[in-house]
Every structure is written in structure tokens, then in C-alpha cells.
Amino acid sequence: MIEVRFFAMLKKLSGTGARQYEVSEPITVLELKQLLKEDMPALSEVLDSRSVLVSVNEEFARDDELVADGDVVGLLPPFSGG
Amino acid sequence: MSTLIAIQEGPFSVDTLQAEVKKTSKGIGALVSFTGTGRDLSKGVDIKGLDFEHYPGMAEKKLMDIRKRALLNFDIIEMAIIHRVGHIDIGEDIVLIVAASAHRNDAFMACEWAITELKRTTPIWKSETTATGDVWVTDTP
Numbered sequence: 001m002i003e004v005r006f007f008a009m010l011k012k013l014s015g016t017g018a019r020q021y022e023v024s025e026p027i028t029v030l031e032l033k034q035l036l037k038e039d040m041p042a043l044s045e046v047l048d049s050r051s052v053l054v055s056v057n058e059e060f061a062r063d064d065e066l067v068a069d070g071d072v073v074g075l076l077p078p079f080s081g082g
Numbered sequence: 083m084s085t086l087i088a089i090q091e092g093p094f095s096v097d098t099l100q101a102e103v104k105k106t107s108k109g110i111g112a113l114v115s116f117t118g119t120g121r122d123l124s125k126g127v128d129i130k131g132l133d134f135e136h137y138p139g140m141a142e143k144k145l146m147d148i149r150k151r152a153l154l155n156f157d158i159i160e161m162a163i164i165h166r167v168g169h170i171d172i173g174e175d176i177v178l179i180v181a182a183s184a185h186r187n188d189a190f191m192a193c194e195w196a197i198t199e200l201k202r203t204t205p206i207w208k209s210e211t212t213a214t215g216d217v218w219v220t221d222t223p
Binding site: 005009058076078 | 134143176177197200204205206218220
């Protein structure tokens with residue numbers, strides 16, 4: 001199971017704080033984004049805009065990195081701390 | 083070290099954190115602090131209040147990483163960072179960075195770098211409450 005967490009405006013857009021996905025084998029971050037877009041069309045535009053960063057197990061991850069069973073993925077909209 | 087890096091809901095004391103940093107070394111000759119506070123105007127729109135959300139775990143890790151890199155890359159003795167989350171009223175403090183060094187210039191440079199790096203790398207998000215509703219901020223100067 002891959003857990004995907006949503007923050008800030010993405011939490012509002014997706015209507016949830018987290019969602020879990022069953023995968024039979026590791027998939028890339030890009031493939032996970034595609035899966036998310038199919039599952040939650042409301043996220044399509046923002047995921048395509050590339051303004052959203054992705055973390056895997058609390059480290060920033062590129063589109064070609066692999067995500068596997070047990071990983072926690074964060075969808076991170078533009079930061080505005082400070 | 084844990085008291086030097088924190089993300090918390092409640093207010094913080096600038097004096098207390100400065101004292102924490104100061105007691106780490108008698109070689110400290112300069113303390114530079116940056117405090118970010120909630121203001122009532124953003125891009126010409128009146129702001130009634132602010133709400134901050136963070137990614138628990140990752141945000142703390144990023145602050146610890148900023149401190150570690152500041153200690154490596156600047157000639158400073160210590161650095162502390164506190165960021166508040168949850169609701170913040172206008173005029174309240176949001177973030178505090180304290181940099182300590184033997185001489186002032188190193189602490190000034192490290193403090194300026196740290197707040198810029200925090201804004202760039204730390205998963206914290208701000209929502210502004212306006213007369214027409216709450217708006218997530220997506221760009222910060």
C-alpha cells in the first residue's frame with residue numbers, strides 16, 4: 001500500500017488528507033501522478049502545472065523515482081512559510 | 083539541540099530562545115535574530131488573520147537540515163529556528179531565527195540565508211483570512 005498525503009489547497013481539492021493505493025510492483029512518481037489524476041480529476045490541472053513538489057518518505061523526489069509498497073508520498077503545493 | 087529547532091502552535095519568547103542560543107558557547111560575540119510577524123495587508127487586501135499548516139516530521143527535518151547546513155557553510159557558532167503553526171492573529175510572531183557567531187557579519191549572513199532557505203524548502207503553508215474568505219498563499223517574496 002502506498003499512502004499519499006495531501007496538504008493545504010490540495011487537501012481541499014482532493015477532499016481528503018490522505019489516500020491509499022495498492023500497487024503490485026514499484027511505480028514511478030510520474031506514474032503515481034497519472035493514477036492520482038485518473039482517481040481524482042480535480043487534481044489534474046495542479047499536477048500538470050509542475051508547481052506541486054512530491055516527497056517520498058519525507059525527502060523530495062523527482063518524477064523518475066520509484067515508489068513502493070509501504071512508502072509515504074506527500075503532494076506539496078508551493079510553500080509559504082516564514 | 084531539540085530546543086533549538088521547533089514547530090509549535092503556541093507563542094514563543096524571543097528572549098528565551100536567544101538565551102538558549104547564547105548559553106551554548108562563551109565564544110559568542112554576536113546574536114542576530116529575524117522575527118516574521120503577521121501583517122494586516124497582503125497585495126492590497128486586508129488580512130484578518132493567518133493559519134499555518136505543516137507536514138509533521140518533514141518540516142522539522144527540513145529545519146534541522148537548514149541549521150546543519152548553516153553551521154557547515156557559515157562561520158557561526160549556533161543557530162535556532164522556531165516556526166508556529168495553527169491560527170495566528172495579526173501582529174503575532176510567526177517565525178524566529180537566531181544566529182550566533184563571534185563577529186556580527188557571519189550571523190547576519192547566516193540568518194538571512196536561513197529564512198530564504200526556510201521559505202524555499204520547508205513544507206509549511208499559509209492561509210490568509212480575508213473579508214471574502216480564506217486564501218492559500220502560493221508565492222512569497
